[in-house]
Amino acid sequence: MRMKHNGRLKVKFDFSFFAVVAFMIFIDTSGAAVLSLIACILHEGGHLLAMAVCGANPERITFYGGGIALSKSGMESLTDAKRLVILSAGCSVNLLVAAACFAMQGNGTAAVFGAVNLIICIFNALPIGYFDGAEVLELLLTGFVSLRTAEKVKKIVGTVLALIITAGVIVYCVMCGESVSLSLFFVVLFLIQAQLVS
Incomplete structure (x- = not known):
């Protein structure tokens, strides 16, 4: 470092x-x-x-x-x-x-x-984790609700979206008989990690 x-x-x-x-x-x-x-x-x-x-x-x-x-x-x-x-x-x-x-x-x-x-x-x-989309979502929500509520909504939206994307990748691979590429695996892993540490 x-x-x-x-x-x-x-x-x-x-x-x-x-x-x-x-x-x-x-x-x-x-x-x-x-x-x-x-x-x-x-x-x-x-x-x-x-x-x-x-x-x-x-x-x-x-x-x-x-x-x-x-x-x-x-x-x-x-x-x-x-x-x-x-x-x-x-x-x-x-x-x-x-x-x-x-x-x-x-x-x-x-x-x-x-x-x-x-x-x-x-x-x-994407409104996931610490990505710009999540910060924009929180900023927009604070115009209507409290910061605490905005943070909770952001967390829920991010978690649901990360799960949908992960499920989509799995369903695609199963339906099309494709194996998960290394880069796609890292993308999904990164999305989950971003949501967990946010």
């Missing part, structure tokens, strides 16, 4: 990040692992840019086995509109990049990069 200081912003590299990157590069022959890492950096860059524009100061960026996490501290004093902009900025960047890539006809690498960005956008928009 290594920590670097960049002014007030701390950048932390967890050992699991290097282990997962090395593993993915080793088994990946398409180059999608590297493109996924770039898309994750773009996603967090979107959050950082929105935070700078809205006047919030991130404390820490953590590179870990599950991706890249940005601490969004200092957002409590912001208006709900600014918080919504910050929370949705990462997915917005991925969506814009995906649209730009898909507009490049006949470019295979751009098409793959577009697909990767779209997947990361959809994945982070």
Whole structure:
């Protein structure tokens, strides 16, 4: 585990990040692992840019086995509109990049990069665990109910959705006679883990 200081912003590299990157590069022959890492950096860059524009100061960026996490501290004093902009900025960047890539006809690498960005956008928009979609859901709910109730609803929605996705993967594999790929297994495992630790 290594920590670097960049002014007030701390950048932390967890050992699991290097282990997962090395593993993915080793088994990946398409180059999608590297493109996924770039898309994750773009996603967090979107959050950082929105935070700078809205006047919030991130404390820490953590590179870990599950991706890249940005601490969004200092957002409590912001208006709900600014918080919504910050929370949705990462997915917005991925969506814009995906649209730009898909507009490049006949470019295979751009098409793959577009697909990767779209997947990361959809994945982070899920109202599960600590994903952006869950934070957006909680923020929207607090406009109608108490924070405690909003947190309970978020937890229930996340758990139900994680179970539905897991069941969907199992049913698909059984009905189609397909075996679960390693990447799909890790996706389901990551969704469950994200919900459990939230």
